Amino acid sequence: MMRTDLHYDERLALPVAENALLWCMRVWVAGLNRDIGAERRIEDVLALLNAPEAAEYLFGFMFALRHAAVRTIGVECPCRPRVSADERLLLGVFALAQKGQSLDAMLALRGLVSAPGARVAWLSAEGVAGALLRTGRRLAPPASTTARYAVFRRPEPAGRTLH
Numbered sequence: 001m002m003r004t005d006l007h008y009d010e011r012l013a014l015p016v017a018e019n020a021l022l023w024c025m026r027v028w029v030a031g032l033n034r035d036i037g038a039e040r041r042i043e044d045v046l047a048l049l050n051a052p053e054a055a056e057y058l059f060g061f062m063f064a065l066r067h068a069a070v071r072t073i074g075v076e077c078p079c080r081p082r083v084s085a086d087e088r089l090l091l092g093v094f095a096l097a098q099k100g101q102s103l104d105a106m107l108a109l110r111g112l113v114s115a116p117g118a119r120v121a122w123l124s125a126e127g128v129a130g131a132l133l134r135t136g137r138r139l140a141p142p143a144s145t146t147a148r149y150a151v152f153r154r155p156e157p158a159g160r161t162l163h
Contacts, residue, residue, distance in 0.1 A: 009081035017137040018091050020045050026078040028062045050135040057127030068117020092142030097129035
């Protein structure tokens, strides 16, 4: 159960790799508005996880989100203790990538970005997830899996025809 009191830092409940990815995504977004050396900081953090090659994939992931978003994506400031629903979804996409669950990940991404953007983001997420997996870091699966819905049309009843 997630705590909701004002002084609780939700980031502390995240495993190390997820916390690092969250921080990297937040710093990337913060770097859009200020020159804070975001790319270098992200590269340094991912190098500490022994996955420096994940940085370029993460940059691609964030670029796809930025340029293909169909709505505002809630990414908080790096200092915020709260983890937004969108941030949890994005962390879940990386975990789904490690498990090879592309359909679930694409469905999740389609709520945030266009179809082409979701494809680019997915490919980048696979790169991040693979780099972390090669270091032995397994990402926690999302709290709930994406619900799958299928809509089937009933066939039109055969009409009576007069021949």
